[in-house]
Amino acid sequence: MPSPATASALRALRRGCISFASLWLAAASAHAALEIEVTSGVRDPVPIAIVPFTHVPADGGLDVAEVIQHDLEGSGRFKALPRERMPATPTRAEEVTAGAWKGAGSDYVVVGRVSALEGGNVAVEFDLINTLTGARLATQRFSGAPGALRNAAHRVSDVIYQKILGVRGAFATRIAYVGVDGAPPTQTYRLFVADADGANQQRILESRFPLMSPSWSPDGQWLAYVSFETKHSAIYVQLVRTGERRQVSARAGVNGAPEWSPDGKKLALTLGGSGGNPDIFVLDLGSQALTRITDDPAIDTEPVWAPDGRSLYFTSDRAGSPQIYQIGIQSGARPKRITFGGTYNARPRVSADGTLLAMVTLDSGNYRIAVQELATSTVRVLSHGHLDESPSFAPNGATLIYAERDSSRGSLGTVSTDGLTGLRLKASEGEAREPAWGPFIP
């Protein structure tokens, strides 16, 4: 009679190999252009041991266990056992003596193998073991091109995170952000995508004029953004893999704040028109049909879709100061005010489950990231900077990434939505801003 955990591991095995060969990944340059520092963590992180994986044949390649350890410790929820204190170096579940690891202070052990497959691909297999019960909580195998090994390591981290904390990890995801360097008035603006841990950074656009507001399509293939390259604002969509792009809005006045609809077929955006009054619109990317959503002399901007695609949250100063409102996208819908605390609440983002609203709030003279529980209207300020902005939810809703500017340079920070853990990603040069966390990639 197998234990429930073992049964679940067997089910995982029967589901078979999960291929990531179709993923498009960087084979070359794995330089982390963003450096990570953990800024806060939980008081009782889960003690775990990630034993170096065996490589067959020994290839001297990526240290998969190190990437996993970096992911898990970076989450602030785990504390890894240093390698020199490991009682043994097993690579299979059968070789693990649970008591020895319990004695070394670890509640869980991860062991694994990297092996070369015929045809040039590689496979990563791992086992996650509970040292108290000896139960195997997960056994899984990922295979793909050698260049995807790092992604496979992140996928292992995602599984471990889910098995132990009950929430899917978001390590095997990507972020987009804007990099700026040079001194005003001659700055260079670059649009980057990178792995969620800052590795595999790739520039996808460069301009002498501002680039703003990157937004991922729900399939993670496209970015929408604002570029001023023609000395007027215009919205583009760009296929990340090939660089192919097209201009989708270059109307008179402001073209801003594009946000992809959950079905990937539409963009919510801000248009100012020649009269200069920004309102919210929805653009159908297939038919090019434009639908007006708001019509108010105030600044209406920064729309974001509710997860069901039937309403938008947006910023408006119609009541005198910027606050967040919600409006249905059907014609004749009227906006409902969502935020009431304080004099400045702007740039809403919604968690994938629709329960949390993240925003920029003015908190005792400082612009900070806050979340509001939509059901109860309870607000928690999560960040501690002076000029924090641009919050973006991880697809698992557990973490936010945002931009901060506490020194002379801008960097990116993350904070968990319970406020307990955080880290900072610093650009190796220049300033990083406007992070957008991409979706889960199947």
Next chain:
Amino acid sequence: MAEKRSMQRVLVVLLVAASLSLAACASKKPKAAPPVSGEATNAASGGAGDANAAGAGANADSEAAGPQAGLLATRVVYFDFDSSEIKGAGTDVVAAHAKYLASHAAIRVRLEGHTDERGSREYNIGLGERRAQAVRRALLLQGAIDAQISTVSYGEERPAVSGHDEAAWAKNRRVEIVYLALPTGAAKQ
């Protein structure tokens, strides 16, 4: 030593990347960056990640020196925090440009609205637009015509000066009046 060697390797990578991007920048097309894989085939077909060459219509928007006499040499109007009210010295500057535009009907200007760095970026685009529109309305009220004026808001994206204090912020909350070149074939005034 090991560290030095790895630095050299990084430099080589950077140089290769830089030469690739330079080669790619030679393309006139506003192509986006090559894909992440960095494969030569993709790089060749993908072109450069360079939006700077995107100049279709750039000629129509080329900047000109514009008039320099007296107040006309002043091209910047400053604003208070969270305000789009033209006041003080700005009133006289705008009046001078309005008078000039009213008597030079072929001359065109672009009003570029800016904010300081505080608050959210797209909301600041809205504030910068509001400032540009305030200057536009003032110009129109004093004799300029609509066809002479275009506006753009850069929000906080193109600060005049760096710095994170009130002195820097005051210099960044502004509308710049940019004189544009006459369209080709237009009569000089």
